Amino acid sequence: MSRLMGLYAQHLSAGVAPPAVDEETLARQVEQAANVLARADAVVCGIGSGMSTACGYDHYGRSAVFDGRFAKFERVHGFSSLMDGLYHLYASNEERWGFLAAYSAHLEAAPVGRAYRQLARLLEGKEYFVLTTNIDGQVRRAFPGENVWLFQGDFGFLQCGQPCCDELVPALPVARAMLDAMGDGIAAPSDLLPRCPHCGWLRAPWVRDHGFLEGDAWRDGKRRYERFVSDALASGGRVVFLELGVGGMTPSIIEIPFWEMTRTNSNAFYLRVNMGKASEPRQLEGRSLTVTGDIADVFDMLTHQREKKEQDA
Structure with a gap:
C-alpha cells in the first residue's frame, strides 16, 4: 500500500486547498457528473461518513x-x-x-437520509454495488443486501x-x-x-475493532463485491467508480483501490463528490472528476436534472 500511496502523491492540484466553488462552477461540475453517470453501464459506489453527515447525521461532532x-x-x-x-x-x-x-x-x-434515497433513485436501472465504511445502518436500509459490502460492519x-x-x-x-x-x-x-x-x-x-468478526456475512459481501467489480471491468462497458464523502482516515479501503482500478482500466472513470477535496491523482487525468460541494446540494441538483429530463422525454 505504501507503493500505491507514493504513486498517487502528485495530485492535479497538489498542495492546494479546496477552492470556494462558485455556483456556476458547481453547476458545471454537476452537469459533467450527471453525464458521466448517465453513460455508465455499471457503478461502483464507495460511501464514507460524509454521506451521512450530508443527511444531518453527524456521529463525530457535537450535534x-x-x-x-x-x-x-x-x-x-x-x-x-x-x-x-x-x-x-x-x-x-x-x-x-x-x-x-x-x-x-x-x-x-433514524430515517434513511435524503441523499441515500436520492442515490438509490439515481442508480435505478443500472448495475451497481455499494462498498461502505459506515456503520450507522443507512446503507443497509437504503440498498438491497446483495448489492452491499459492509466493510466495517454495522x-x-x-x-x-x-x-x-x-x-x-x-x-x-x-x-x-x-x-x-x-x-x-x-x-x-x-x-x-x-x-x-x-x-x-x-x-x-x-x-470493526480488535475482535471484529470477519465471518460468513462479511466474507460473502467481499466475494460479491470482488465478483461485481471483476465482471464489470471485464465486460468492456463503462464503469464509474463513484466516491462519496470519503475522508482520509482509511484511504486503503475505498479511495486508493478506486484510483488504482481506474488507472489500470481504460473503460473506467473516477467520480468523487466531496466538499473537502478538489483534485484527483495526475495518473487519472482525463478520466476523473471531483465535484467540490456538499453532497446534499449536489444530489438535489442531480435529482432535479434527472427529473427534468424525464419530464422532457
Whole structure:
C-alpha cells in the first residue's frame, strides 16, 4: 500500500486547498457528473461518513441530536459526540451498554437520509454495488443486501465479543429491552447484558475493532463485491467508480483501490463528490472528476436534472 500511496502523491492540484466553488462552477461540475453517470453501464459506489453527515447525521461532532437525546451521558461521562461515546472507557459493562443501547436504538430509528434515497433513485436501472465504511445502518436500509459490502460492519448487529462463533444477531430487540428497564438511568441492568449463548462472553456491536468478526456475512459481501467489480471491468462497458464523502482516515479501503482500478482500466472513470477535496491523482487525468460541494446540494441538483429530463422525454 505504501507503493500505491507514493504513486498517487502528485495530485492535479497538489498542495492546494479546496477552492470556494462558485455556483456556476458547481453547476458545471454537476452537469459533467450527471453525464458521466448517465453513460455508465455499471457503478461502483464507495460511501464514507460524509454521506451521512450530508443527511444531518453527524456521529463525530457535537450535534443537536446528541445534546437532546444523549445529554445525560455527557453529564456523567464527559464525552460530547456519539463516536466518543462508542469508544469511551466506562467504569462498568452496565454503563457501557446503557450508552450502546441508546445509540443502537437511535440509529435504527433514524430515517434513511435524503441523499441515500436520492442515490438509490439515481442508480435505478443500472448495475451497481455499494462498498461502505459506515456503520450507522443507512446503507443497509437504503440498498438491497446483495448489492452491499459492509466493510466495517454495522451497528444493527451484535457478535460474540471474542468471537467464539460465526453468529450475528439483531441489536435492536436487545437495546429496547435494556432501555425499557433503564428508564431515565444511564446503566443497563446486569441481567440484561447480552451474552453469547455458546461461551457466555459479552456480545459486542458488529463494528470493526480488535475482535471484529470477519465471518460468513462479511466474507460473502467481499466475494460479491470482488465478483461485481471483476465482471464489470471485464465486460468492456463503462464503469464509474463513484466516491462519496470519503475522508482520509482509511484511504486503503475505498479511495486508493478506486484510483488504482481506474488507472489500470481504460473503460473506467473516477467520480468523487466531496466538499473537502478538489483534485484527483495526475495518473487519472482525463478520466476523473471531483465535484467540490456538499453532497446534499449536489444530489438535489442531480435529482432535479434527472427529473427534468424525464419530464422532457
